[in-house]
Amino acid sequence: MDDELEDKIFYQAYMSQMRFLSKFAMGISPLNSTMAYIWKLLRLYCMRTEVIVFALLCIVFVSYLHVLELWSQNVMRRVGHHFGVPLYSPRNRDRTSTRSPAERNSWEEIHEYGAVYAVQGRRPRMEDRYVMASNIKGTDVTIFTILDGHGGEFAAVFAKDQLMDRLGKKIEEAINISAGKISPIPRRRGSILLNHIEPVQSGENEEKKTDEPPKTPVSQRRNKLKKALSQDDDCNPAKSNCSQEQDSFLSKLSSIRLTKESFLKTTNKAVKPEEHDAGYYVDRDRKINFGKMVTDLVLLTDYELVEKAKKYENVAGSTLLLAVLYKTQLIVANVGDSRGVMCDGKGNVIPLSFDHKPQQTRELKRIQEAGGFVQFKGVWRVAGILATSRALGDYPLKEKNFVIAEPDILTFELNDHKPKFIILASDGLWDTFSNEEAVTFIKDRLDEPHFGAKSIVIESYNRGSVDNITVMVVTFKDGRYQIGTSKN
Structure with missing residues (x-):
């Protein structure tokens, strides 16, 4: 009985979700703008707490890597020197990119x-x-x-x-x-x-010099x-x-x-x-x-x-x-x-x-x-x-x-x-x-x-x-x- 009840609950939840999506999809008329449709999708799937937090973490991480660009270049230079292979930044291949601070x-x-x-x-x-x-x-x-x-x-x-x-x-x-x-x-x-x-003559100086x-x-x-x-x-x-x-x-x-x-x-x-x-x-x-x-x-x-x-x-x-x-x-x-x-x-x-x-x-x-x-x-x-x-x-x-x-x-x-x-x-x-x-x-x-x-x-x-x-x-x-x- 418990399994049947569980199946029914799952089935009803699934059907409710599908009806909601079908109503949402059918409600998009050709007269509605594409931007309005995209906004609804973003609001439904992207504007969630977990998604926003993840995006902020990605931004912070990328900024951190940018700040440590000199450090990363020095690490790559040392690795290249260790293996005997010259490594250069793909964005800047001149010699100054490998210089120390x-x-x-x-x-x-x-x-x-x-x-x-x-x-x-x-x-x-x-x-x-x-x-x-x-x-x-x-x-x-x-x-x-x-x-x-x-x-x-x-x-x-x-x-x-x-x-x-x-x-x-x-x-x-x-x-x-x-x-x-x-x-x-x-x-x-x-x-x-x-x-x-x-020479400048000075009696006093001469006396001092004689001593x-x-x-x-x-x-x-x-x-x-x-x-x-x-x-x-x-x-x-x-x-x-x-x-x-x-x-x-x-x-x-x-x-x-x-x-x-x-x-x-x-x-x-x-x-x-x-x-x-x-x-x-x-x-x-x-x-x-x-x-x-x-x-x-x-x-x-x-x-x-x-x-x-x-x-x-x-x-x-x-x-x-x-x-x-x-x-x-x-x-x-x-x-x-x-x-x-x-x-x-x-x-x-x-x-x-x-x-x-x-x-x-x-x-x-x-x-x-x-x-x-x-x-x-x-x-x-x-x-x-x-x-x-x-x-x-x-x-x-x-x-x-x-x-x-x-x-x-x-x-x-x-x-x-x-x-x-x-x-x-x-x-x-x-x-x-x-x-x-x-x-x-x-x-x-x-x-x-x-x-x-x-x-x-x-x-x-x-x-x-x-x-x-x-x-x-x-x-x-x-x-x-x-x-x-x-x-x-």
């Missing part, structure tokens, strides 16, 4: 003697700039420069254009004076007319290295001068008022540095003092940058790492925390510069004497703002003399070191590599097209660097240090 926003420059590779990385914009200029204006001088901007590109671009232009002209004139091609311009000191190649032992080039470089190393003492919070520093200087915040609004109202009281003629930097032995030349031009460029930045209310700044290669001399000027290292003929790692950090003893003392303070916010920062104690631009902090632009100069005689290569890079690299690690990494990749510069940049990105990364590698072969001339 680090390579997509990249800049490169390759020469016979070296290369530079730069990536924007995880920053919203590229603020690094660089210069590789050999045989400047027909001279034997080569310039390598790394500029790491912060707070925008303004300072780095300005410094690159103005400083490189001035430096190129001064170098050309100084080389011609040194070679005797042009006569120096006489200059005045007080009421006495002097020539640039005449001191003669300085050889080796002893001078050793003293410079010791002086630079003495600046690396960190500000230890456990020390009394650091633990009490914040309390003593926070009380001055009300008068300092380190806010953007007050910065824009400050006025620069600094005196414009004097610009000397090129003969000023050529001594009586016709040797060129590149260190003094670079220092003067950096300070002059910084003064003009600050003036222009105030006019446009731009608070951007930039570090500077500049190397001048002339004959067998390498002169390195550093302002900030970009860094250079050398791999000598024995494979030893030799620093070409030392970072200017606010917690260093010398820098901390200078900042405190100017009425400022150093505060720890992830890293030690000048007034809790800037992570480097020296930079070009940054006029609000420059106004208070908390940050300065005076470069440290180190000079290297390449015949003494017989270097294999040098590395110049912005701090985006040094956030993930030590000096020793970088030299070891490049040493194994000098046979690559970029001499290892591209590889180390991508490796730094993969290690998690969040900054722009610019790396320049310059190689020296067979003990030849002049670049871009016939004398190589």
Whole structure:
């Protein structure tokens, strides 16, 4: 009986459904529009809760795949590389589709003697700039420069254009004076007319010199290295001068008022540095003092940058790492925390510069004497703002003399070191590599097209660097240090 009752119920339900469908079908007259019929079908079969939920899930899934397009392409590229088969996206078969995220926003420059590779990385914009200029204006001088901007590109671009232009002209004139091609311009000191190649006589200086032992080039470089190393003492919070520093200087915040609004109202009281003629930097032995030349031009460029930045209310700044290669001399000027290292003929790692950090003893003392303070916010920062104690631009902090632009100069005689290569890079690299690690990494990749510069940049990105990364590698072969001339 139960089975018969079940059959009857099923039969009646089936017949009811069929009558409903037949009535629906018979009710469609030729006069009704096709769209009305389609709408009824959609309403009957498609506009159900389960159908709508399924459709939404499909949309979300497709959107998710679209967002992860780069990831899927990288997976396919790795699979193809593993099986030795090049795989390309069917929609885009050019090479850029197989690039890693680090390579997509990249800049490169390759020469016979070296290369530079730069990536924007995880920053919203590229603020690094660089210069590789050999045989400047027909001279034997080569310039390598790394500029790491912060707070925008303004300072780095300005410094690159103005400083490189001035430096190129001064170098050309100084080389011609040194070679005797042009006569120096006489200059005045007080009421006495002097020539640039005449020594300045000073009784006091001579007395001091008689008490001191003669300085050889080796002893001078050793003293410079010791002086630079003495600046690396960190500000230890456990020390009394650091633990009490914040309390003593926070009380001055009300008068300092380190806010953007007050910065824009400050006025620069600094005196414009004097610009000397090129003969000023050529001594009586016709040797060129590149260190003094670079220092003067950096300070002059910084003064003009600050003036222009105030006019446009731009608070951007930039570090500077500049190397001048002339004959067998390498002169390195550093302002900030970009860094250079050398791999000598024995494979030893030799620093070409030392970072200017606010917690260093010398820098901390200078900042405190100017009425400022150093505060720890992830890293030690000048007034809790800037992570480097020296930079070009940054006029609000420059106004208070908390940050300065005076470069440290180190000079290297390449015949003494017989270097294999040098590395110049912005701090985006040094956030993930030590000096020793970088030299070891490049040493194994000098046979690559970029001499290892591209590889180390991508490796730094993969290690998690969040900054722009610019790396320049310059190689020296067979003990030849002049670049871009016939004398190589």
